[in-house]
Amino acid sequence: MFDFQRKNQFDFGVVSAADDRDIEVQKLKVESRRGLYFESLRLVRDIILIIAVFVLFAVFIAQPVVVEGTSMLPQLHDGERLLVNKLVYYKIQSVDWGHLKRGDIIVFWYPKDPEKSYVKRIIALPGETVEVRSGKILIDGQELNEPYLDTEHNQSLPSFPPKKVEEHYYFVMGDNRDNSSDSRYWGLVPEKYIYGKAFFRYWKPSNVGFLEHGEYNIQEHKKADVLAESEE
Numbered sequence: 001m002f003d004f005q006r007k008n009q010f011d012f013g014v015v016s017a018a019d020d021r022d023i024e025v026q027k028l029k030v031e032s033r034r035g036l037y038f039e040s041l042r043l044v045r046d047i048i049l050i051i052a053v054f055v056l057f058a059v060f061i062a063q064p065v066v067v068e069g070t071s072m073l074p075q076l077h078d079g080e081r082l083l084v085n086k087l088v089y090y091k092i093q094s095v096d097w098g099h100l101k102r103g104d105i106i107v108f109w110y111p112k113d114p115e116k117s118y119v120k121r122i123i124a125l126p127g128e129t130v131e132v133r134s135g136k137i138l139i140d141g142q143e144l145n146e147p148y149l150d151t152e153h154n155q156s157l158p159s160f161p162p163k164k165v166e167e168h169y170y171f172v173m174g175d176n177r178d179n180s181s182d183s184r185y186w187g188l189v190p191e192k193y194i195y196g197k198a199f200f201r202y203w204k205p206s207n208v209g210f211l212e213h214g215e216y217n218i219q220e221h222k223k224a225d226v227l228a229e230s231e232e
Helices: 028-060 221-231
Strands: 062-066 081-085 105-109 117-124 129-133 136-139 160-164 169-173 194-203
Touching: 062 194, 105 169, 117 129, 117 136
Parallel strands: none
Antiparallel strands: 062 081, 081 194, 105 117, 105 194, 117 169, 129 136, 129 160
């Protein structure tokens, strides 16, 4: 009369995986191998994307360079590593890092041998006249203030006759004027030879930081005039 064996049992009917995919019982070993396979593919994909980003960054935005020699003492030392901004190619005048200006530390192909690269500082801009007289740099007859120089590496600065900087060219010098091969000896640097300007030193650890490009008492009027003429 009474079925005590089935008192606490409930009949839910047949449970089918087709009713709800989430309740399907999986084989753990198979699923773990499948999960590892897909995760590995995702990792490879992410690595490829990261490499692509770094390649694009190096080609279009920034590039590491190594300082060789002592021509930029005391600002830069032999063996230090720098990042150079390559956006100067695009000549974005509205932002500081998008164009070249006086005081920028630039990296360029040496005009006499384009297989070599030099690191120097821009002293005179297109359209300006630069001269060295009595150990002083004159830009259009006005003495240039250079607070980044020291007396140790600038004991004697030979005179240099007035030189007009042509359009699309720059006059560059090293901060170590006593031991620098620069525009005084081999001429102006063509704009097209400049492939970046240094903005950050990431080695050696004691000197890590952004580079100072100098503050000047001479405004860049000539540069503005040249740009205005070219736009007309």
